[in-house]
Amino acid sequence: MxxxxxxxxxxxxxxxxxxxxxxxxxxxxxxxxxxxxxxxxLRWARGGREARERRDLLLPGLHALNxxxxxxxxxxxxxxxxxxxxxxxxxxxxxxxxxxFSVKPRPATVLHVCTDLxxxxxxxxxxxxxxxxxxxxxxxxxxxxxPCLGLCERAPAALAVRAGDPVRTAVSAPxxxxxxxxxxxxxxxxxxxxxxAMAVPQAGDPSLTLLRRVGVVDPSxxxxxxxxxxxxxxxxxxxxxxxxVIREVTDSGLxxxxxxxxxxxxxxxxxxxxxxxxxxLVCNADESEPGTFKDRVIMEGDPFALVEAMTIAAxxxxxxxxxxxxxxxxxxxxxxxxxxxxxxxxxxLLGEDVLGQGYAFDIEIRRGAGAYIxxxxxxxxxxxxxYRGEPRSKPPFPVEKGLFGKPTVENNVETLVNVLPILTTGxxxxxxxxxxxSTGPKLFCVSGSVDRPGVYELPFGATLGELLVLAGxxxxxxxxxxxxxxxxxxxxxxxxxxxxFEGTREAGTxxxxxxxxxxxxTVPLPRLLLRIAEFFRDESCGQCxxxxxxxxxxxxxxxxxxxxxxxAAAGDIALLREVGRAMRDASICGLGQTAWNAVESAxxxxxxxx
Amino acid sequence: xxAVPLGVPRRMVEFTVDGEEARVPEGATILDACRASGKxxxxxxxxxxxxxxxxxxxxxxxxxxxxxxVPACSxxxxxxxxxxxxxxxxxxxxxxxxxxxxxxxxxSTTPKAADWIxxxxxxxxxxxxxAARVDESxxxxxxxxxxxxxxxxxxxxxxxxxxxxxQNTFAISVSGRGFDARIAVEHDAPLTDSACVYCGNCVxxxxxxxxxxKSEFDMRAAGTWNEAAQTRTTTVCAYCGxxxxxxLHVQDNEIVKVTSPHDNPVTHGNLCIKGRFGYQHVQNRx
Ligand SMILES: Cc1cc2nc3c(=O)[nH]c(=O)nc-3n(C[C@H](O)[C@H](O)[C@H](O)COP(=O)(O)O)c2cc1C
Ligand code: SF4
Ligand code: SF4
Ligand code: SF4
Ligand code: FES
Ligand code: FES
Numbered sequence: 001m002x003x004x005x006x007x008x009x010x011x012x013x014x015x016x017x018x019x020x021x022x023x024x025x026x027x028x029x030x031x032x033x034x035x036x037x038x039x040x041x042l043r044w045a046r047g048g049r050e051a052r053e054r055r056d057l058l059l060p061g062l063h064a065l066n067x068x069x070x071x072x073x074x075x076x077x078x079x080x081x082x083x084x085x086x087x088x089x090x091x092x093x094x095x096x097x098x099x100x101f102s103v104k105p106r107p108a109t110v111l112h113v114c115t116d117l118x119x120x121x122x123x124x125x126x127x128x129x130x131x132x133x134x135x136x137x138x139x140x141x142x143x144x145x146x147p148c149l150g151l152c153e154r155a156p157a158a159l160a161v162r163a164g165d166p167v168r169t170a171v172s173a174p175x176x177x178x179x180x181x182x183x184x185x186x187x188x189x190x191x192x193x194x195x196x197a198m199a200v201p202q203a204g205d206p207s208l209t210l211l212r213r214v215g216v217v218d219p220s221x222x223x224x225x226x227x228x229x230x231x232x233x234x235x236x237x238x239x240x241x242x243x244x245v246i247r248e249v250t251d252s253g254l255x256x257x258x259x260x261x262x263x264x265x266x267x268x269x270x271x272x273x274x275x276x277x278x279x280x281l282v283c284n285a286d287e288s289e290p291g292t293f294k295d296r297v298i299m300e301g302d303p304f305a306l307v308e309a310m311t312i313a314a315x316x317x318x319x320x321x322x323x324x325x326x327x328x329x330x331x332x333x334x335x336x337x338x339x340x341x342x343x344x345x346x347x348x349l350l351g352e353d354v355l356g357q358g359y360a361f362d363i364e365i366r367r368g369a370g371a372y373i374x375x376x377x378x379x380x381x382x383x384x385x386x387y388r389g390e391p392r393s394k395p396p397f398p399v400e401k402g403l404f405g406k407p408t409v410e411n412n413v414e415t416l417v418n419v420l421p422i423l424t425t426g427x428x429x430x431x432x433x434x435x436x437x438s439t440g441p442k443l444f445c446v447s448g449s450v451d452r453p454g455v456y457e458l459p460f461g462a463t464l465g466e467l468l469v470l471a472g473x474x475x476x477x478x479x480x481x482x483x484x485x486x487x488x489x490x491x492x493x494x495x496x497x498x499x500x501f502e503g504t505r506e507a508g509t510x511x512x513x514x515x516x517x518x519x520x521x522t523v524p525l526p527r528l529l530l531r532i533a534e535f536f537r538d539e540s541c542g543q544c545x546x547x548x549x550x551x552x553x554x555x556x557x558x559x560x561x562x563x564x565x566x567x568a569a570a571g572d573i574a575l576l577r578e579v580g581r582a583m584r585d586a587s588i589c590g591l592g593q594t595a596w597n598a599v600e601s602a603x604x605x606x607x608x609x610x
Numbered sequence: 611x612x613a614v615p616l617g618v619p620r621r622m623v624e625f626t627v628d629g630e631e632a633r634v635p636e637g638a639t640i641l642d643a644c645r646a647s648g649k650x651x652x653x654x655x656x657x658x659x660x661x662x663x664x665x666x667x668x669x670x671x672x673x674x675x676x677x678x679x680v681p682a683c684s685x686x687x688x689x690x691x692x693x694x695x696x697x698x699x700x701x702x703x704x705x706x707x708x709x710x711x712x713x714x715x716x717x718s719t720t721p722k723a724a725d726w727i728x729x730x731x732x733x734x735x736x737x738x739x740x741a742a743r744v745d746e747s748x749x750x751x752x753x754x755x756x757x758x759x760x761x762x763x764x765x766x767x768x769x770x771x772x773x774x775x776x777q778n779t780f781a782i783s784v785s786g787r788g789f790d791a792r793i794a795v796e797h798d799a800p801l802t803d804s805a806c807v808y809c810g811n812c813v814x815x816x817x818x819x820x821x822x823x824k825s826e827f828d829m830r831a832a833g834t835w836n837e838a839a840q841t842r843t844t845t846v847c848a849y850c851g852x853x854x855x856x857x858l859h860v861q862d863n864e865i866v867k868v869t870s871p872h873d874n875p876v877t878h879g880n881l882c883i884k885g886r887f888g889y890q891h892v893q894n895r896x
Contacts, residue, residue, distance in 0.1 A: 002780070002805045074796075087779075087781075087783075087805065088796035088797075089782055089796045092783065092795075093784050093794075388784065538788060539788070540788040542784070542786070544666070545666050551788070556738070575736065581703075584678070
C-alpha cells in the first residue's frame with residue numbers, strides 16, 4: 001500500500017480520543033510523536049499487517065473522535081488511519097457515509113430532530129421551526145433534521161448529543177420547543193426519559209410472552225433477570241446440545257422478524273453445518289426502519305434476554321464471537337446493553353466457560369452511525385469490518401461467507417428473543433401460538449393517530465382492526481401504513497386483514513418488521529409520500545444506478561404532483577411506475593427493491609392522486 | 611455454443627440461454643456465455659481486467675426462479691440455469707438504467723452509450739429540464755490527467771484498479787452516499803495532495819472518459835481531438851526491465867496518449883507513471 005497521511009496533525013484531544021480506544025501507539029510508525037521515537041523504531045516498522053487486521057476498529061475510532069470532538073478533522077482522521085494502517089481515502093469514504101459523522105467543523109452539540117412520518121404527523125415541522133428560531137447561529141448547537149429516531153410512540157422526538165469526555169445525550173419526546181432546547185443546552189439536567197415500559201401499553205399483562213419482563217424486571221440487575229426466569233433457556237439449550245436446539249427452533253416454525261421472514265431454524269442449520277471456521281453470530285439491532293421501535297424497547301427494558309438469546313444462537317451455530325450491531329441513535333439501549341454484557345461476563349455467563357459448560361462465547365457491541373442501509377445484512381458486515389456500508393452481491397450468502405468472509409448467522413433482536421420461550425416451553429407449545437405458517441407471538445409498533453401508541457404483543461393472526469382498537473385508533477382514519485416505509489398502505493375498510501405473513505401477502509401487502517402507522521384525514525397524504533421518497537433518496541447507499549438515480553427521479557416526480565390530481569398527475573404517475581418497476585427488478589438490495597412500495601400502494605389502494 | 615477455455619481444463623457447466631443449450635467452463639459468468647454466442651448485452655461497469663462491482667445494472671437478465679433480475683456480468687453460470695437475455699422485463703430495466711444515467715451524467719464520451727440509448731428507445735429527457743444532474747466542474751490539478759466527475763457513472767472500476775485489484779495505492783475511494791456519492795481522495799483534496807502515484811491505471815479502466823489524459827482533455831476542449839485520424843502502435847516500454855507493452859496513440863505525428871493492451875498476461879493493461887505519461891522525450895524535436 002502506498003500510504004500517505006498528509007500533513008494534518010491531530011490535536012492532543014483527538015489523539016487522546018483515539019488512544020483511549022486503541023491504547024498508546026507503540027512506535028512512531030503508528031503515529032507516536034517524533035521525540036518519542038526509540039532507536040528500535042528505526043530498524044523495523046510496526047503496524048502493517050497486525051494493525052490492518054483491526055480494520056474493524058475504524059468505525060469505533062470514528063465514533064471515538066465524533067463523541068469527543070463532535071466532528072472528524074483531517075489531522076484526526078490521518079492519525080486514526082496511521083494507527084490502523086488504513087488508507088485515508090478509504091477512511092474518508094467511510095466517515096462521509098454516515099449521517100452522524102461530520103468531516104467539517106460543527107458545534108459540539110448536535111440536536112437531531114426527527115422529521116419522519118409519525119413525527120411529521122405530530123407536528124415536527126412547527127417544532128423544527130420553533131427550535132431553529134430559538135437556537136440560531138452562535139447558540140453552539142447544530143440542529144439537524146433527520147429520519148426516524150425510533151421514538152415514534154412519543155412523537156415528535158429529538159435527540160441531543162453533546163461531544164466531550166464523556167459524550168452526553170438527552171432525549172426530548174414528546175418534544176416541545178422548550179424541552180428540545182433544554183436537552184441541547186443542558187443535556188445533564190434534562191428530565192430523565194420515561195422507563196421503557198411506558199412504551200408497552202400492555203405492560204404487566206400476564207398473557208405476554210416476549211414483553212413479559214419489560215417493566216417488571218430491573219434492566220440493570222442480572223439477579224432480578226434470573227429471578228424472573230432468566231437463563232433457564234440457556235440451561236435447557238445445554239441439555240439439548242446444539243443440534244437439539246436447532247431442531248427445536250426449526251420445529252417451532254419461527255420466521256425471522258427483521259422483515260424478510262426467513263425460517264430461523266434453516267438459517268441456523270445452514271450456518272452450523274459449514275465446514276469453514278470460525279462461525280460468527282450477528283445480532284441486527286440496527287432498527288432504522290421508520291416507525292420501528294420494538295427492538296429498542298426490548299433492549300432497554302429486558303437487555304439480559306437478548307444477551308441470553310444471543311448466547312443460545314451462538315451455541316447452536318458453533319459461534320464463539322457475537323456482534324451486536326446497534327443503531328447509533330439509541331444511547332440508552334447502548335448503556336443498558338453494555339452493562340448487561342459486562343455483568344454477564346463478570347458472572348461467567350459470557351466468556352471462556354459459559355455456565356461452566358466449557359463453551360466460550362463473548363459479545364462485542366458495535367454502534368452504527370446513522371445509515372438505514374446498514375440494517376441490510378451484508379451492508380452490516382461491511383460496516384462492522386470498517387468499510388462503507390454498501391450491500392454485497394449475493395450469492396454468496398452470509399451462511400457461507402458473511403462477516404469477515406466467514407459463515408455467519410444474522411438475526412433480528414425480536415427473532416432472537418423468541419428463542420427463549422421456544423426453549424422454555426418447547427417447540428410444540430410455541431408452535432401452537434399463532435397460525436399454522438406464522439407461529440408464535442409478534443410485536444407490533446403502533447404509532448400515529450392512536451390514543452395509546454406503543455409496542456403491542458399479539459399472537460399472529462389477530463386482525464389489523466383488533467390491534468388498532470387495542471391502541472385506541474382515533475376517528476376519521478384515512479390510511480394505515482403496514483410494514484414501515486418499505487411496506488404498504490392499506491385503507492380503513494381493510495382492517496380485517498389478518499396480521500400474519502401469509503395473510504398480509506394474500507392481501508397484497510406486507511407485515512415487514514411489524515410497523516403499524518395510522519394516519520387520520522388531517523395528514524396530507526402527498527406530503528407523507530414525499531417524505532417517504534425523500535427518506536429512500538437520502539438513505540440509498542448510492543452503489544447501483546436504479547436506486548441511486550431512481551430514488552431521485554421519483555422524488556422529483558412526487559414534488560411535481562404534490563398538489564395535483566387526475567390527468568394533471570397521470571404522466572408523472574406513469575413515470576413513477578416505470579422507474580419503480582426497474583428499481584424493484586434491478587436494484588442490488590432490498591432498499592432499492594422496496595423503495596417504491598409504499599408510494600405505489602398509496603396510488604393504487606388509496607387513490608392518492610385521484 | 612461453447613466458450614472454449616484456455617489453460618487448465620475445467621468442468622463445463624451446461625445451461626440454457628434464450629432456450630439454446632450453452633456450455634461454459636465452471637466459474638464463467640452468464641455474460642461470458644452471452645458473448646461467446648454473440649449476444650450483445652450492454653455493460654458499463656464490467657471491465658475485462660477487473661472483477662465487476664455489478665453496480666450499473668445495465669446487463670441484467672432474467673433467470674428462471676429468481677425474484678429479481680440478475681447481473682449477467684457477475685452471476686456465475688450454474689448447471690441447469692435457464693437464462694433469458696432479451697425479455698421485455700430485462701429490456702425495460704436496461705432502458706430505465708440508460709435513461710437514469712444519461713439524465714444525470716454526460717455520456718458523450720462513453721463508447722456505445724449512444725447506440726444502446728437508441729436500441730433501447732431510452733429517452734433521458736423525459737425527466738424534465740429540472741432533473742438533478744451530477745454537476746461537477748472538471749478537476750484539473752495536475753499535468754497528467756483530469757477528473758471530470760460530471761461524466762462519472764460510479765462504476766467503481768477506478769477505485770478497484772487503484773486499490774486492491776491492481777495498484778494497491780488506495781488513493782481514491784467513494785465518498786458520501788446516494789446521489790451525492792463521488793469518487794474522491796481524502797478530504798476532497800487535490801490529487802497532488804493524495805497518495806496517487808500517477809500510474810494512470812484508473813484512466814485506463816474508466817469507461818466514460820470521466821478520467822482522461824490531460825492531453826486528450828485539452829484537445830477535446832480545443833476541438834482538435836480526432837480519434838479517426840489516430841494510429842495506434844503497440845511497442846515495448848523502454849524505461850525498465852519489466853518490459854510492459856505500450857500502445858501509442860498518435861495524431862498528427864504527436865503521441866496524444868498511451869494505453870496498454872489488456873490481454874497482456876503480465877500487465878493486463880496496467881503501467882507505471884513512466885510508461886503511461888513519460889512520452890514527452892520522444893517528441894522533443896528541439
Ligand atoms: C434496507 C434494509 C434495511 C434493513 N434493516 C433491518 C433492521 O433495521 N433490522 C433488522 O433486523 N433487519 C433489517 N433488514 C433485514 C436484514 O437484512 C435481515 O434480513 C435480517 O436482519 C435477518 O434477521 P431475521 O432472519 O431474524 O429476520 C433490513 C433489510 C434491508 C434490505
Ligand atoms: S439498492 Fe440502493 S441501497 Fe441497495 S445497493 Fe443499490 S444503491 Fe445501495
Ligand atoms: S471515474 Fe470512471 S472509472 Fe471511476 S467510477 Fe467514475 S466512471 Fe467509473
Ligand atoms: S511501464 Fe513502468 S514498469 Fe512497465 S516497463 Fe515501463 S517503466 Fe517499467
Ligand atoms: S421517531 Fe419520529 S417517526 Fe419515529
Ligand atoms: S455491467 Fe453488469 S451490472 Fe454493470
